[in-house]
Amino acid sequence: MADDIVDVLIVGAGASGAAVAWSLAETRMRIVCLEQGGWMNPAEYPSTGRDWETRAGKEMHPSPNVRKRPTDYPINDGESPIAIVNFNGVGGSTILYSAHFPRFHPSDFRVRTLDGVADDWPIDYFTLEPFFAENDSNIGVSGLAGDPAIPTHQPPLPHIPMGRMGETMGRGFNELGWHWWPSDSAIITRPHNGRDKCLNLGPCNTGCAQGAKSSADISYWPMAERAGVELRTHCRVREITVDDRDRATGVTYFDADGIEHHQRAEVVIVACNGVGTPRLLLNSTSARFPDGLANRSGLVGRNLMLHPWGLVVGHFDEPLKSNFGPQGCCILSQEFYETDTDRGFVRGYNMQITRGGPPVGTARGGIAQGAIPWGEGHHDAFDRLFGRSIHLGICCEDLPEEHNRVTLDPELTDSNGIPAPKISYTLSENSRRMLDHGSGKGAEAMAAAGAVKVQQIPSPLRMAGWHLLGTARMGTDPERSVVNEWGRSHDVRNLFLVDGSVFVTSGGVNPTTTIQAVALYIADSMKQRLANLFD
Amino acid sequence: MASDEIIGSDSPLTAEQRDVLAIVLDLIVPASVDGRRPSAADVDVLGYISASEPGTLTELRGELDQLDADARERHGEGFVALNADVRQALVDDIRAAEPGFMRSLAIQTVTCYYQDDRVLEAIGVEARPPFPKGYEVPSGDLTLLDPVRKRGRVWRET
Numbered sequence: 001m002a003d004d005i006v007d008v009l010i011v012g013a014g015a016s017g018a019a020v021a022w023s024l025a026e027t028r029m030r031i032v033c034l035e036q037g038g039w040m041n042p043a044e045y046p047s048t049g050r051d052w053e054t055r056a057g058k059e060m061h062p063s064p065n066v067r068k069r070p071t072d073y074p075i076n077d078g079e080s081p082i083a084i085v086n087f088n089g090v091g092g093s094t095i096l097y098s099a100h101f102p103r104f105h106p107s108d109f110r111v112r113t114l115d116g117v118a119d120d121w122p123i124d125y126f127t128l129e130p131f132f133a134e135n136d137s138n139i140g141v142s143g144l145a146g147d148p149a150i151p152t153h154q155p156p157l158p159h160i161p162m163g164r165m166g167e168t169m170g171r172g173f174n175e176l177g178w179h180w181w182p183s184d185s186a187i188i189t190r191p192h193n194g195r196d197k198c199l200n201l202g203p204c205n206t207g208c209a210q211g212a213k214s215s216a217d218i219s220y221w222p223m224a225e226r227a228g229v230e231l232r233t234h235c236r237v238r239e240i241t242v243d244d245r246d247r248a249t250g251v252t253y254f255d256a257d258g259i260e261h262h263q264r265a266e267v268v269i270v271a272c273n274g275v276g277t278p279r280l281l282l283n284s285t286s287a288r289f290p291d292g293l294a295n296r297s298g299l300v301g302r303n304l305m306l307h308p309w310g311l312v313v314g315h316f317d318e319p320l321k322s323n324f325g326p327q328g329c330c331i332l333s334q335e336f337y338e339t340d341t342d343r344g345f346v347r348g349y350n351m352q353i354t355r356g357g358p359p360v361g362t363a364r365g366g367i368a369q370g371a372i373p374w375g376e377g378h379h380d381a382f383d384r385l386f387g388r389s390i391h392l393g394i395c396c397e398d399l400p401e402e403h404n405r406v407t408l409d410p411e412l413t414d415s416n417g418i419p420a421p422k423i424s425y426t427l428s429e430n431s432r433r434m435l436d437h438g439s440g441k442g443a444e445a446m447a448a449a450g451a452v453k454v455q456q457i458p459s460p461l462r463m464a465g466w467h468l469l470g471t472a473r474m475g476t477d478p479e480r481s482v483v484n485e486w487g488r489s490h491d492v493r494n495l496f497l498v499d500g501s502v503f504v505t506s507g508g509v510n511p512t513t514t515i516q517a518v519a520l521y522i523a524d525s526m527k528q529r530l531a532n533l534f535d
Numbered sequence: 536m537a538s539d540e541i542i543g544s545d546s547p548l549t550a551e552q553r554d555v556l557a558i559v560l561d562l563i564v565p566a567s568v569d570g571r572r573p574s575a576a577d578v579d580v581l582g583y584i585s586a587s588e589p590g591t592l593t594e595l596r597g598e599l600d601q602l603d604a605d606a607r608e609r610h611g612e613g614f615v616a617l618n619a620d621v622r623q624a625l626v627d628d629i630r631a632a633e634p635g636f637m638r639s640l641a642i643q644t645v646t647c648y649y650q651d652d653r654v655l656e657a658i659g660v661e662a663r664p665p666f667p668k669g670y671e672v673p674s675g676d677l678t679l680l681d682p683v684r685k686r687g688r689v690w691r692e693t
Contacts, residue, residue, distance in 0.1 A: 047665040051650060054587055107691040114693065124693070144677070148688045162675025170679045179689055181680065199669025209666040323660075324670040338691040359660060363645035367638075374641065375623070379567045386658060 006032045009251060009265035011237050011280065013037075014092020015512050016499040016519035017271030018220035019135065023523035025227035027530065032263065033229060034253055036236040037071035037089030040217060045207035053360035056206040062096055062463060064088065071234070073414035073421075075275065080425035082306045082465040084275055090233060091217030093273065093466065097512060098205050098328020099186035099213050100352055101141055103132055103150055104514045107338055108397075108507040115339050115346045118399050121504045122476050122485035123521070125151065131520040132513060136184075139219035140192035141513070143184035149334040157192060160185045161200070165322040165390055166330045169353050172449025178335035183352070185329035186214040186512070193219070202358060204327050213326075235261075238418050239284040240268055240293055240495070247534075248293075248495045254416045267526075267533070269496045271519070274304065274468030277501040278406040279421040281472065294472070294489040294497075299482050301407055301471050303400035304423070305506035308431045309464035310349075310394030310438045311457040314446030315385060322356030323387050330354065336441060337508055345433040347397040350509045351442060356389035369455070392445060394438035394459070396431055397508035400470050427460060435459045467511050472501040486529075487522035493534040498522050547585050547592050552599045554615045556581060559602070559637065562626055563644050571657040575644050578654070583647035591639055598637050605629060 007029035010017045021033050046052035046060055062085035064072035075084045087095045106125035111118045129151070135141075136156055143155030159182035162170070166182070173180040187198050187208075198212035211218050225231060234256035241249045241262065250264035270277050278301035284293035292300050333351040336343070357365055362385050366372030372381040409422040439456045446454045475481025478490035483502050489495040498519040500511055507514065526533060546553060557576045564575035584591060606614040606625060614622060630636050648654055652662040661668075 045666075048667075049664050050662075052664055053650060054583075054646060058587075105690050106693045110693045114691070144680075146684065148683065148686065149690050151690065159674075161672040163672045166675050167679060170675075174679065174682050177682070177686075179683055179686070181683065182675070199667070200672045201665035201669050203665065210669070321672075325672040334689070338689075359649035359655065359658060360646050363649050364642055367641050367645055372645075374563050375565060378564050379572060383658070 005264040006030045008267045010269045010271055012271035013090045015094050015216050016515050018216035019516045019519040020269055020498050020523045021229045022220045022224040023520050025224055025229050031229045033231045034235040034237055035090055035233050038233045039090045040095055042209045042211055045209040047201045047203050047209045060206040074412055076409045076412050076422040080423045081427055082460050083462050084465045091215040094215040095207055096205050100328045100510045101184040101186045101513045102509040104507040111505050117346050118505050128517045128521055131517040134520055135516045139186055139214035140188040141184055141186050142189040144182045147181040149179050155184055158189045160326055160329045162330055163325050165320045169449050172445050173333055175448040178333055180331050180333040183329050183332045187326055188212050200325050202327055236416055242286055246492055248492050267494045269498055271499045273499050274471045274501040275406050275421050277499055278471040282408050283419055294482055294491045294495055296491045297479055297482055302402045302405045303470040303473055304404040304406055305398035305400055305469040306465045307398050307467040308396045308435055308460035310435045310459035311461055312392040312442030313455040314390045314451030315453040316388045317452050319387050321387050322390055323358050325355050328354050343437055345430045348508050349434055349438045350395045352393040354391040354393055362386045392442040395508055396434045398506045406471050469500040469503040469506045472497050473504050474502040486525035555599045555603055563641050564648055573653055575648050578648055578651045580644050580647045584643050588643055595640055
């Protein structure tokens with residue numbers, strides 16, 4: 001079976017791989033996806049048990065180096081101030097993401113033209129617009145139409161509840177005359193495609209037991225499998241093989257028992273995220289590609305962008321019940337999203353209002369930061385924080401720099417002996433200034449909202465490297481990019497990359513909606529060219 | 536007695552270490568004045584650590600022994616025998632000199648404490664998992680967006 005040739009082989013069953021699998025299924029080609037992890041069982045997610053806050057920090061910890069599930073691979077991120085966080089399994093990192101779903105802006109695709117930095121994308125917002133809408137409809141996205149910070153669109157489901165917390169911050173932003181809006185969220189607020197609506201469990205970032213969060217395992221994969229796509233779990237790909245005509249011939253992978261197989265394929269699609277994809281390409285060396293597959297530009301692994309993250313916490317006198325609601329989704333402000341050079345940096349950031357901590361999270365954070373003392377004052381200090389705190393995250397656009405990169409660690413390997421990725425990353429001066437500006441503006445917003453105490457947490461936050469972008473960038477020049485304007489490798493004409501690694505720039509928002517729109521756009525481009533896909 | 540010596544029970548701590556621990560837990564989170572919230576000494580912190588963080592037990596034993604040894608060195612008697620004010624002063628002194636002293640214990644203590652039924656009910660949280668019942672969150676007043684709408688488009692033309 002494994003030696004049969006398949007038409008399309010997808011590596012990775014996360015946000016982008018799932019979207020591409022669904023889109024290509026209508027071609028009736030034989031499509032197989034290999035995923036190193038397994039299916040998750042929502043009935044076993046932490047929020048189904050009393051000890052959910054303990055479990056959230058263990059088997060569902062965002063860092064693979066802490067989590068250490070058998071399906072994880074280690075990542076050497078010791079040389080980066082920002083740790084890499086992810087999840088490996090059907091659905092990929094959408095299992096743990098908070099589902100905050102703002103789109104890139106039109107300006108994000110034209111940063112060279114508008115601001116003289118980095119490079120323009122070879123595609124633009126309006127090319128992707130139908131794919132944003134298609135993705136919103138497929139997975140179920142909630143929001144409120146009319147946001148003046150983004151071109152008009154109609155989220156298919158009503159917005160996530162703001163709660164008193166969201167109203168409080170909204171009044172603060174109004175006091176300052178700043179933009180704000182209920183966030184687009186990949187969480188269904190009404191029944192959608194056989195899934196039931198959100199119940200405000202809270203810890204979306206430990207897996208959604210209700211199935212209301214639109215992770216790829218429960219949104220795209222049921223549709224893709226019904227359409228005939230074969231998903232093989234616990235299959236870890238070691239390398240992509242090539243022939244002497246620079247065509248990919250398939251992949252070599254290990255099954256759950258560690259047995260090595262080779263799967264032949266006419267087309268190989270890589271969807272392993274901005275760290276996993278360059279890792280796989282760099283591990284795929286051959287006589288014709290001694291520096292890694294599809295790497296004649298030398299750019300595979302370079303230009304890693306991580307979205308440096310800041311955090312401001314406001315404490316309020318009145319009870320806000322801020323500990324209830326979808327953890328990462330409420331409202332956002334994009335007042336400082338577009339460039340204003342008077343601020344001392346180019347590009348900008350998104351302010352994401354997230355819920356206050358649950359009981360253990362509040363207490364642990366308070367103890368760690370000295371806000372909750374030992375002894376007599378413990379209870380009063382806890383009461384001042386719990387349910388009365390609002391978090392404001394600052395998602396900074398990270399510009400591409402070639403020295404920020406993914407390479408292969410010379411010693412570290414996964415459980416199959418495959419070399420693990422090593423991260424080399426330094427924070428740019430532009431990002432430093434942006435973080436400082438965001439922290440100051442976040443504190444201003446909290447004060448305007450009535451906070452009695454404001455904490456500006458030192459940034460960048462370490463455990464915040466969710467957004468893995470730019471390491472196999474898209475472009476029309478084979479010397480300055482890895483894939484062309486529709487995701488095909490310049491060097492290997494039957495190899496496609498569809499995840500965040502193809503991003504030319506990072507925008508200043510959580511990227512999953514744009515990742516999935518790009519993946520659907522690439523799949524559509526392939527379908528349009530099936531007769532001459534390799535020309 | 537050696538710090539890792541265990542006598543006649545399945546406890547990971549000696550009886551002396553358990554006595555010191557109980558006092559330290561009460562110093563970290565004492566009972567509330569109104570009596571509604573228990574002392575951390577009255578929830579099963581040691582059971583929690585043994586089950587969830589067994590890798591930290593060696594550090595905990597060392598810290599408990601250090602506390603007792605410092606008490607004997609400074610005051611001529613074990614930590615348990617000291618009066619409350621002297622115990623507090625001793626712990627404060629050690630923590631001031633070693634900021635990491637018992638930090639891990641404090642984190643584990645509150646992690647256990649704030650999952651205890653009595654504590655959750657006292658802080659106004661139902662003692663149950665989030666799923667399947669969930670929680671009610673009000674949708675919010677959308678008229679608050681009127682000033683934002685009035686200001687008009689803010690995205691940048693390309």
